[in-house]
Amino acid sequence: MGGGKIEEENWQLRKEIVRIAYERVPFYKKFYNERDFNPSMLTTPETWELVPILEKRFVRDNLEEMKDPSANPKFISYTQTGGSTGTPMRVYTDRRHLVEVQTWRAFGHWGISPADNEGIIHRRVPTTFVSKMKNRLLWWPTKRAYLNASSMSWEDVAKFVNDLKHKNIVWIQGYVGGLEMVADYMIKHNLKVDTLRMVWSTSAPLHDSVRMKMERAFGCKIMNQYGCNEMGNIAMQCPHCGDLHIEYDMAHIDIVDTKGHLLMDEEGDILLTHLRNRVAPLIKYRLGDRGVRLSRQCACGNPMPLMSPVKGRISDAVYTPSGVLITGEYLTAIFDKYALLFSQYQVKQWDDYSITVYVKAYKNDEITQAALKCIQSQLNKDTRGEMPVNIELTDYIKSNKGKIQYIISEVALKKYEVEK
Numbered sequence: 001m002g003g004g005k006i007e008e009e010n011w012q013l014r015k016e017i018v019r020i021a022y023e024r025v026p027f028y029k030k031f032y033n034e035r036d037f038n039p040s041m042l043t044t045p046e047t048w049e050l051v052p053i054l055e056k057r058f059v060r061d062n063l064e065e066m067k068d069p070s071a072n073p074k075f076i077s078y079t080q081t082g083g084s085t086g087t088p089m090r091v092y093t094d095r096r097h098l099v100e101v102q103t104w105r106a107f108g109h110w111g112i113s114p115a116d117n118e119g120i121i122h123r124r125v126p127t128t129f130v131s132k133m134k135n136r137l138l139w140w141p142t143k144r145a146y147l148n149a150s151s152m153s154w155e156d157v158a159k160f161v162n163d164l165k166h167k168n169i170v171w172i173q174g175y176v177g178g179l180e181m182v183a184d185y186m187i188k189h190n191l192k193v194d195t196l197r198m199v200w201s202t203s204a205p206l207h208d209s210v211r212m213k214m215e216r217a218f219g220c221k222i223m224n225q226y227g228c229n230e231m232g233n234i235a236m237q238c239p240h241c242g243d244l245h246i247e248y249d250m251a252h253i254d255i256v257d258t259k260g261h262l263l264m265d266e267e268g269d270i271l272l273t274h275l276r277n278r279v280a281p282l283i284k285y286r287l288g289d290r291g292v293r294l295s296r297q298c299a300c301g302n303p304m305p306l307m308s309p310v311k312g313r314i315s316d317a318v319y320t321p322s323g324v325l326i327t328g329e330y331l332t333a334i335f336d337k338y339a340l341l342f343s344q345y346q347v348k349q350w351d352d353y354s355i356t357v358y359v360k361a362y363k364n365d366e367i368t369q370a371a372l373k374c375i376q377s378q379l380n381k382d383t384r385g386e387m388p389v390n391i392e393l394t395d396y397i398k399s400n401k402g403k404i405q406y407i408i409s410e411v412a413l414k415k416y417e418v419e420k
């Protein structure tokens with residue numbers, strides 16, 4: 001399978017899902033008509049840019065019209081997403097899209113198969129005798145090691161590590177907190193599990209320091225993936241190059257700038273087109289994350305195109321009233337220059353576009369004051385004087401469950417209604 005063939009298949013599937021959406025789904029008929037778009041305009045891959053972008057709020061406000069009324073009800077399921085912004089949202093899904101099949105295909109590139117022995121760190125594990133027996137039969141002869149992350153003692157961790165060794169566990173999936181505790185234990189007691197080939201941290205993204213510690217402890221790579229509740233996995237990390245292969249025959253990923261133009265090798269908003277949900281299509285659906293699609297082909301032999309690991313969310317950026325976007329990476333870079341002067345900072349953009357920068361400084365001296373003035377004039381320049389920029393020295397910056405959010409933009413949150 002070459003890159004050209006998978007590209008062609010992806011294009012046919014995109015055209016097909018747009019046609020199905022327009023012909024069968026009331027929302028899309030109206031949505032596309034109002035925006036002067038018609039599926040017949042999709043003549044070449046370049047014309048894909050003409051397809052209107054689907055915002056989360058459109059889906060939330062038109063839930064029932066998003067569904068194909070002629071679809072067989074037994075194919076329709078749903079998933080819940082959001083919630084942290086106060087408006088949980090339901091999305092209809094297609095039961096014919098088998099997430100497990102997709103996952104196992106991607107694991108194949110890591111040399112992992114369903115028959116391999118697995119370690120699981122979960123919040124719910126089989127505890128009663130009957131459920132344990134059922135699970136043993138279901139997965140026989142595959143061996144499994146379990147660790148319940150909802151209440152973990154060091155004895156539990158020790159037993160789990162012992163199980164990993166004695167059951168020849170090949171891969172582990174688990175929550176960051178649980179994985180980190182196991183890694184700490186293994187490093188402290190100088191323990192190794194030679195059979196491990198992959199560790200999947202299911203609540204990405206991971207901080208680099210945590211990732212490095214885990215890789216040292218487990219002696220294998222930590223698999224990074226990109227996904228969402230609406231679809232499941234979208235892209236899985238390549239064990240060779242570290243970037244993510246997009247599941248291109250199931251998901252199409254576009255990266256767009258603020259005007260909706262398609263970008264390659266440049267950072268922008270991520271749009272998802274679910275190629276396998278025919279009961280309630282999601283087409284150019286803005287997920288609320290920012291990422292980069294890569295034009296290079298991977299040398300590993302997997303023909304699926306690449307994207308970089310996803311870092312920031314859209315809410316990590318500030319916007320001016322005229323639509324100029326200032327990314328989180330850029331803002332972070334400004335403050336990185338003054339790391340010796342400031343211990344913490346937070347950029348907050350309010351509903352009315354104004355910006356307040358909270359800075360916790362080591363000292364309030366002339367140098368600090370001069371640095372604050374420099375930052376203020378830089379930000380005034382970047383935002384083209386379109387809104388007020390205030391800088392406040394403070395002793396306390398609010399954290400979210402112990403994690404400082406460097407950039408919080410109410411404008412971005414409102415614009416895309418993304419999850420906080």
Ligand SMILES: [Zn+2]
Nearest residue numbers: 238298300302
């Ligand atoms: Zn690859």
